[in-house]
Amino acid sequence: MRRQVWWVEAIEPALRPISGREDVDLDSAFASARPRLVRIAASLVGHDAAEDVVQDTYLTARARLGQLRDPSALEAWLARICVHRSFRIRRRGRRLQELLAVVPFARSTPAASGRVELHELVENLPPRDRAVVVLQHGYGYTLAEVAELVGISHANARQISSRTRARLLQQWREAEA
C-alpha cells in the first residue's frame, strides 16, 4: 500500500521545518538572556524552580524558533516563554510538594519569628497563584495582560487572582490580629 500520501499532505503545512534558522543564533542569545530569565522565573515561582523553568524555556524556544517572525523580538519572546513556563510548572511542583509533605522540615516559620511577612505568604503560594499575583501586583500588569502572558482566559485569571487575594488577606488579618 505505497504512495498513500494523502494524510501526509494534509498535515504537511503544520509540519514545516522548525529548526535550522540561520538568522537567529538562539544559543548565544539564550546564554546572554539566561541570568535575566532566571531572575524573572525566580520572582514568579521561586529560586528552587527557576532553573527548571529556564531549562523548559530553552527547550520550548528551540522547538519553536521557526515560529518567531521577528528576530529582533527574541529577548521578549524568551521572556514570554519563561513567564508561560513558570505558570505551567505547577504539575511538577505539586508532585514534588506531595513527596516533600512527609518530610519534617526545620525551616523558619512565621510563627517562629513571631510575625508573618506578606512576602513570605506570597512565596508559599502554589506556583500558579504566585505567578498571577506577582505579575498583577508586583509587575503591575492588568488581569487581561496577565491572562495573555500565561495563556489563560481573562475569567480564569480573575478567578485565580481573586481567590488568592482573599486567601492572603485572611492570613494577613489573622497575623495582624
Place this chain on the structure above:
Amino acid sequence: MTDPFDRLDRRDRDELRFDEELRRATRTLISEELPRGVLDPSVGAALGLRAGNGTVRARRALSGFTSLAGAVAVLLLATAVVLAPGSPSGPAASPTTSPSPTAAPSPTGAPSPTPPSGLRTTAEIRADLVKLRYTCSDGLPLSTIEPGPDAVVRESVVCVAPADSGPLDAAVIVGESASGQVVEVHAKADIVGADTPEARDAVAAVLAKAAAVAAQKGASSTLATWVLGNVPSLALDEGTSTELLGLGLKLGRSPNGGYLLSVHLPLA
C-alpha cells in the same frame, strides 16, 4: 457599640492597606523587569497564544514540537525498554510493505495469546516517555473538524525527545477524545544533517519506541517491529499503512524528509 459604617470604613481602609502591602511585598520578589514587547501579539503568536482574549490557540497536532534526540541512546532505549524479550534483534527485521492482517503473528512467530487492543492511557504513555528522558508538558484543546466519539478534542500530552544527542528531532503527541480515551498517538522525527542509513535507523528506533509505548502491553513488539521494518526503506513522499492487533498505523515521509507515524484506534 461600634457604628457599622465605621466598621465598614475600617474594613475598606484595611483592604486598601493590604493591597498596598501586597504590592510592596510582591515588588520585593522582583529583581528583573520583563522586557519591552513581551506582550506584542507577534510574540504571543509565535508561542501559539492568541492576542485578545488570552486563550490558548489550538494547535494542530505535531506543529512546532521537536528537539534533538540521541540516536544511539534511543536505539539502546528502544531495545532495552520498549521491545520485549524475544523480539527481533534490530531494524533488519523483515519489512512489511503490504497491509497486514488484523491479527498479525507475533514477531517470534508464536501465536499471540489474547490479542491486546487499544491504546494506553495518557498517564501510562507519559510515564514511560519520561522514563526515556522525554520532556513532557500538558497539551491543549484542539478544534475538531468532525464531532464524534473518536474525534480528537485535545492533545493530552506533548513530549519532546531528549536534546542531549543524536542526528534527529523527535516529538510525541497524544490525542484524546471527549471521553478522555486516547484515540491517536503521533510521533514525528526529522533527521538533522545527512540522511544516512544510520540516521534512518535512529529514526526507526524512535518511532518504533513511540508505537510501542502507545500500545497496550503485548502489542508493543508487533507494532515496533512493523515500524522498524518500514522506516528505513521509506522514500521521500511515500507512505504506508496497516492494521495490527486492532490498531491502525500510518507511516509517511514528507517531501521534506520528515517522518510521521500515527497509531490510532480504528474509526468507529
